[in-house]
Amino acid sequence: MAALILLPLTLPLLMAGIGFLFxxxxxxxxxxxxxxxxxxxxxVGLIIAVQASGPVVAVAGWLRVDALSAxxxxxxxxxxxxALWGGAPVxxxxxxxxxxxxxxxxxxxxxxxxxxxxxxxxxxxxxxxLTTITTAFLVxxxxxxxxxxxxxxxxxLGAVGVAIxxxxxxxxxxxxxxxxxxxVSWTSLMAHAAxxxxxxxxxxxxxxxxxxxxxxGLAPMHSWLPDAHSxxxxxxxxxxxxxxxxxxxxxxxxxxxxxxxxxxxxxxRTLLMTAGLLSLAVTAGLVLTxxxxxxxxxxxxxxxxxxxxIGAAIGGELAMAAVLLHxxxxxxxxxxxxxLAGRISDASGTHRIDGVQGLLRxxxxxxxxFLLGTAGLLGFPPFVTFFTEVAIIVAxxxxxxxxxxALACVLLLVVFAGIARQVLAMTLGAGVxxxxxxxxxxxxxxxxxxxxxxxxxxxAWPLAGTLLAAVGALGGVR
Amino acid sequence: xxxxxxxxxVATTTGVLLLTAILQVWGRSLVxxxxxxxxxxAALAGLxxxxxxxxxxxxxxxxxxxVLVMKSAVLPAALLRSARLTGETRERPAALNxxxxxxxxxxxxxxxxxxxxxxVGDNPDPARQALPVGISLVLLGFWLLLIRRSAITQLxxxxxxxxxxxxxxxxxxxxxxxxxxxxxxxxVLLVVLILGVFVVRMQRQQxxxxxxxxxxxxx
Numbered sequence: 001m002a003a004l005i006l007l008p009l010t011l012p013l014l015m016a017g018i019g020f021l022f023x024x025x026x027x028x029x030x031x032x033x034x035x036x037x038x039x040x041x042x043x044v045g046l047i048i049a050v051q052a053s054g055p056v057v058a059v060a061g062w063l064r065v066d067a068l069s070a071x072x073x074x075x076x077x078x079x080x081x082x083a084l085w086g087g088a089p090v091x092x093x094x095x096x097x098x099x100x101x102x103x104x105x106x107x108x109x110x111x112x113x114x115x116x117x118x119x120x121x122x123x124x125x126x127x128x129x130l131t132t133i134t135t136a137f138l139v140x141x142x143x144x145x146x147x148x149x150x151x152x153x154x155x156x157l158g159a160v161g162v163a164i165x166x167x168x169x170x171x172x173x174x175x176x177x178x179x180x181x182x183x184v185s186w187t188s189l190m191a192h193a194a195x196x197x198x199x200x201x202x203x204x205x206x207x208x209x210x211x212x213x214x215x216x217g218l219a220p221m222h223s224w225l226p227d228a229h230s231x232x233x234x235x236x237x238x239x240x241x242x243x244x245x246x247x248x249x250x251x252x253x254x255x256x257x258x259x260x261x262x263x264x265x266x267x268x269r270t271l272l273m274t275a276g277l278l279s280l281a282v283t284a285g286l287v288l289t290x291x292x293x294x295x296x297x298x299x300x301x302x303x304x305x306x307x308x309x310i311g312a313a314i315g316g317e318l319a320m321a322a323v324l325l326h327x328x329x330x331x332x333x334x335x336x337x338x339x340l341a342g343r344i345s346d347a348s349g350t351h352r353i354d355g356v357q358g359l360l361r362x363x364x365x366x367x368x369x370f371l372l373g374t375a376g377l378l379g380f381p382p383f384v385t386f387f388t389e390v391a392i393i394v395a396x397x398x399x400x401x402x403x404x405x406a407l408a409c410v411l412l413l414v415v416f417a418g419i420a421r422q423v424l425a426m427t428l429g430a431g432v433x434x435x436x437x438x439x440x441x442x443x444x445x446x447x448x449x450x451x452x453x454x455x456x457x458x459x460a461w462p463l464a465g466t467l468l469a470a471v472g473a474l475g476g477v478r
Numbered sequence: 479x480x481x482x483x484x485x486x487x488v489a490t491t492t493g494v495l496l497l498t499a500i501l502q503v504w505g506r507s508l509v510x511x512x513x514x515x516x517x518x519x520a521a522l523a524g525l526x527x528x529x530x531x532x533x534x535x536x537x538x539x540x541x542x543x544x545v546l547v548m549k550s551a552v553l554p555a556a557l558l559r560s561a562r563l564t565g566e567t568r569e570r571p572a573a574l575n576x577x578x579x580x581x582x583x584x585x586x587x588x589x590x591x592x593x594x595x596x597x598v599g600d601n602p603d604p605a606r607q608a609l610p611v612g613i614s615l616v617l618l619g620f621w622l623l624l625i626r627r628s629a630i631t632q633l634x635x636x637x638x639x640x641x642x643x644x645x646x647x648x649x650x651x652x653x654x655x656x657x658x659x660x661x662x663x664x665x666v667l668l669v670v671l672i673l674g675v676f677v678v679r680m681q682r683q684q685x686x687x688x689x690x691x692x693x694x695x696x697x
Contacts, residue, residue: 122658129665149692159669170647249482
């Protein structure tokens with residue numbers, strides 16, 4: 001079983017090596033897709049293995065996969081398949097340096113996997129910093145000043161944020177008073193939560209969450225996100241919005257579990273609820289006046305991360321299971337939307353919302369899934385996001401967080417109106433039919449992702465055990 | 479190492495750390511600021527060795543060596559190279575006057591001591607007592623990021639911040655395991671190298687590296 005953990009770490013490295021060896025070969029675009037598919041398979045395999053015989057440990061306890069890590073691995077794999085397969089640039093649009101591009105994508109996948117399987121807190125920190133490093137040149141790979149500006153802000157803010165998280169990690173290790181050879185692991189922190197120094201743990205938890213929240217794009221540390229996600233090429237935006245944010249959020253969940261066990265849930269509840277509501281408010285304030293559709297999608301990511309933070313603040317089985325399912329639903333839909341946005345900008349030559357009109361008539365192959373995906377992002381039934389959002393709100397009300405939930409509902413409505421208005425302006429209206437429908441295998445991942453997110457809400461029953469086991473890995477019900 | 483020598487060494491190294499950071503806020507020359515960064519790195523290595531050796535950790539010398547090579551040789555050299563490539567040796571005209579900058583720095587150091595006191599508590603360990611120095615380094619790094627406009631100084635600010643975090647981690651927990659230290663150092667090095675590449679690209683595209691001019695992207 002231990003070999004299963006090592007596969008998602010070594011395969012991307014191998015694939016990256018091949019990519020660097022053939023820097024100009026178009027076929028190297030297949031390499032990260034293979035890594036992503038392997039990641040998905042390993043994730044599913046580990047979910048089954050963990051359910052059968054408990055957490056899997058490898059490399060002398062440095063790596064450990066429990067139900068939560070396995071679930072996240074599978075989610076990252078699934079979303080990455082959609083983003084990379086659907087977002088693969090056509091031959092005429094792909095750059096000369098396609099091999100290095102795919103090599104960086106592979107390294108990025110490897111870094112995310114490492115963050116998810118690391119049991120050592122410091123190692124997880126190193127992996128999360130690596131995700132910034134591997135994506136820096138991917139964000140900067142667009143043309144002109146804008147992508148450089150976006151990449152600069154992304155790396156500076158990402159690095160500073162994650163550095164603050166390192167302060168948290170160091171203090172957490174000080175709070176545990178451990179001097180063992182491998183440092184502090186999540187397992188040992190959870191096991192000895194009661195003996196942690198409370199004052200130190202509080203400060204450490206707050207700093208770590210603050211730092212990782214920068215990476216997760218939670219307000220008020222979100223200012224880099226719309227720039228980076230709108231300037232990066234389509235598959236990169238899809239991966240960053242769809243799963244990188246969630247990987248950072250996974251780190252927050254782990255920190256929350258430890259601090260909750262050590263000093264009670266009030267601190268994290270306040271922090272996450274504030275950040276969540278603020279993220280919703282920021283999105284609500286800015287979607288109405290947005291003029292760039294890739295930025296619109298980026299702001300929608302801030303909204304969904306805010307929703308996840310609110311869910312985590314509520315806690316309890318229902319809310320946490322909904323949060324984990326929402327990560328999958330949002331990831332699938334958002335990566336699809338960024339892939340579609342990339343195709344729309346290729347077809348129309350603009351990022352501006354008012355530059356695109358009557359998409360349903362002009363390019364129904366783009367307009368129809370774009371509209372459907374928007375419905376998914378806004379939480380229309382039958383998409384899974386509808387069920388998870390309702391579950392989070394209901395859980396909040398049953399836990400006595402009445403006014404916070406009411407405020408969240410109002411903000412969600414404003415976001416709903418804002419995004420719906422912008423996307424309807426793009427898709428409805430008159431227009432002349434244009435050619436350019438992509439081949440079937442480029443349409444397939446879009447269809448699969450939308451179909452999956454649509455049936456997932458009804459078909460979630462078989463997943464219930466998996467999700468509850470993942471919630472259990474966070475220390476169970478609080 | 480006797481308790482007294484230990485106390486002296488901790489006081490000296492943390493003193494140098496704080497002094498160099500303040501001088502960086504004060505000065506305007508990029509080259510001198512990078513030089514101060516190298517001194518700061520050496521002081522950090524000294525602190526890592528002192529604390530590790532005192533705690534009887536077998537890897538103390540190795541960790542200190544890594545810190546010394548990284549923070550006082552490799553990183554300053556990389557910064558110096560970026561500065562040479564862009565031809566920037568002095569800070570761009572600032573938004574604040576130098577007196578305000580220094581008063582701000584003094585205020586932040588004060589805040590660091592106020593914030594740090596509950597962490598120190600009544601712990602008599604001199605390493606714990608010096609913890610506020612690390613916090614003030616973090617805050618001074620932030621201060622540099624805020625008040626300076628040249629992209630190179632932004633990098634210096636980031637590294638001061640990082641030195642502060644390393645100081646806190648050495649003082650509070652006598653460091654993390656060697657593997658994590660190595661990984662973290664490598665990460666910081668890569669971040670600085672990447673940002674160095676961006677600075678040079680920025681210089682080539684717009685003829686300067688003033689980050690306040692980065693305002694194409696907004697809502």
